[in-house]
Amino acid sequence: MSDSTGSDLAEYLRLLDEVFDADYLALVESAEREGRFPRQLIEKLGTAGVFRSKWSSARHIDLPKLVALSERLGGLGSFSVSVGVTLHDSAIAVLRRFGESDYLREIADRAVEGTAIVCLGASEARGGSDLQNAESVAVPTATGYRLRGAKKFVSLSTVANFIILVVRVVSDPDADESGEVALFVVEADKVEIGEPYAKLGAAFLDTAPVEFDLEVPAEAMLARPGTGLAALSWALGSERLSVAAQVVGACDLALGVTVSQLMRRRQFGKTLFEHQALRLRFADLQARLDVLRYALRGLAASRTPLSIRTASGFKVTAVRFGEEVMSECLHVFGGAGYLSGVAPVERWWREMKLGRIGGGADEVLWELVAAGMRPDHVRHDRLVTV
Ligand SMILES: Cc1cc2nc3c(=O)[nH]c(=O)nc-3n(C[C@H](O)[C@H](O)[C@H](O)COP(=O)(O)OP(=O)(O)OC[C@H]3O[C@@H](n4cnc5c(N)ncnc54)[C@H](O)[C@@H]3O)c2cc1C
CATH class of the missing domain: 1.20.140.10 (Butyryl-CoA Dehydrogenase, subunit A, domain 3)
Incomplete structure (x- = not known):
């Protein structure tokens, strides 16, 4: 079990006190006015060790620190930043737990340091709640997979370096084959990211549609078919x-x-x-x-x-x-x-x-x-x- 002990948690709370200072709040307020998610909101936390301390014991979620960090983020009074930061942190959770290749481990390490931002593309136009029926597919190639599809909502996609995509792996995309759900990590600059939506709230969460048709190496597979869900x-x-x-x-x-x-x-x-x-x-x-x-x-x-x-x-x-x-x-x-x-x-x-x-x-x-x-x-x- 890897949860933090009492003194470790007290130290983490002190770290959060230091990080969420007047400068950080000013950054949040300016993002609220500009309507765009500044990378520094995650970079600053990475540099200060907010993710490093949470993920020191590798694969398991440290619940006391998760709750402490999220409470503090909620107290900033902006869903854009609190949801944005915890989406990145949840991406680390799945990378740390399931990422087996050196390629994925390196991405996880960079995310922990805040030098790479990772987001998640699961929901599609026809399958938001019903993720099993994702229409995006991965087709095996000689060296890896070809991923094709579209995600309707991907928050942080405009600032992310990597996107975790939910797809079904099929041998022939035109055949009537359901395929099993898998997860892949792709580089954000290799997919097409649309304009962020205007929305009711969370103005600077930068939620945008994403389209993709690209080849990735096998080592980019984060969860193999059948374990994706x-x-x-x-x-x-x-x-x-x-x-x-x-x-x-x-x-x-x-x-x-x-x-x-x-x-x-x-x-x-x-x-x-x-x-x-x-x-x-x-x-x-x-x-x-x-x-x-x-x-x-x-x-x-x-x-x-x-x-x-x-x-x-x-x-x-x-x-x-x-x-x-x-x-x-x-x-x-x-x-x-x-x-x-x-x-x-x-x-x-x-x-x-x-x-x-x-x-x-x-x-x-x-x-x-x-x-x-x-x-x-x-x-x-x-x-x-x-
Ligand atoms: C601002 C914003 C940011 C988002 N960011 C991301 C992101 O970063 N990554 C990502 O993958 N997705 C993201 N989403 C998508 C979000 O997760 C989905 O919108 C959500 O899961 C609902 O799916 P849907 O929109 O397809 O609605 P639907 O699945 O069509 O559901 C519509 C309504 O029907 C209800 N419903 C659905 N199925 C059932 C059922 N079986 N029984 C009873 N009621 C049901 C739902 O509860 C809902 O009220 C974002 C959405 C928004 C608005």
Whole structure:
């Protein structure tokens, strides 16, 4: 088991305090204005050792550090940076766990140092949730594989050096052959990257369509046919737990700012916080946020291996709660909350919505939870008479 010990985690938290300083926040704010993802957001973390410390023990995800990093990222108040950084980190997770060739190990090492950015192209126009039915294919050649296809959403693709692609391996792309899912790593400058989409939130996550038709050497295969979905689940498990922890950080920020507003603004002769209806609503949100925070940290500390069911359940529960928090925060800012550029709550509300779609939409995650549920026939027989 490779999770960090208490003192190691305390040191990591200190490192995060140092890294996420005023300069880093200024970089995030300027990216928000420019609408483009600056590479320095990942490079700075790499140089400071944020990924190196997390990945010191090679192949396993260090859950306490994953939760700590994601909470801090969420607290920056920008889904673009928090999701962008954890997508890169989830790409490291799958590279470290499944990358066997020297070529892939070197890419993983560069990603850990922040000198190469890696992103993930799974979703297609016709298969977002249903990844098994990806239409992109890999056809074996004399020296490797020819990859052909298109991905509809690839975040960070405009700044990435490498893209992990989900494809089905077939011997003849025109034959009626389903093929098994595999993962390949390709160089980003060898594929065609479209214009980033204008979107509801996460303005500088740089999500763009990607088209490809290229030959790659066999050593670029990250997960062989038949293991692609399992490898992808590993990356998505990391990403989903990261998103849940980002929600904690984002809600901490939003509740803090909103409670300040409630304590300052007066209506009907007293502060909004003195109105019991509002105070208790926010106390309820605060209490549930604390439950989520300590559940996540407890899971991380418990050294329980991360399962698909747990990661999916945490993500779907967290983002639905996060959406409720942002909606309530926006609400108590009144009319000002609905205006652009007055308070960031309207942006946070729009951005939180992405959490319910990206990395697996609610229903898809509930299906994964349902698939992991077990009946208790023994107690049913003892307790139920129908
Ligand atoms: C800003 C942004 C960034 C993204 N970045 C990336 C990225 O970097 N890499 C990447 O690979 N993808 C990325 N995505 C894609 C994202 O992961 C998908 O959009 C998401 O998984 C949903 O797939 P879909 O859009 O095809 O929706 P669909 O699969 O068509 O789903 C539509 C709706 O139907 C529901 N649904 C689907 N199947 C079922 C079912 N069996 N039962 C009940 N309900 C169901 C879904 O929950 C959803 O609400 C990004 C998307 C966005 C918006």
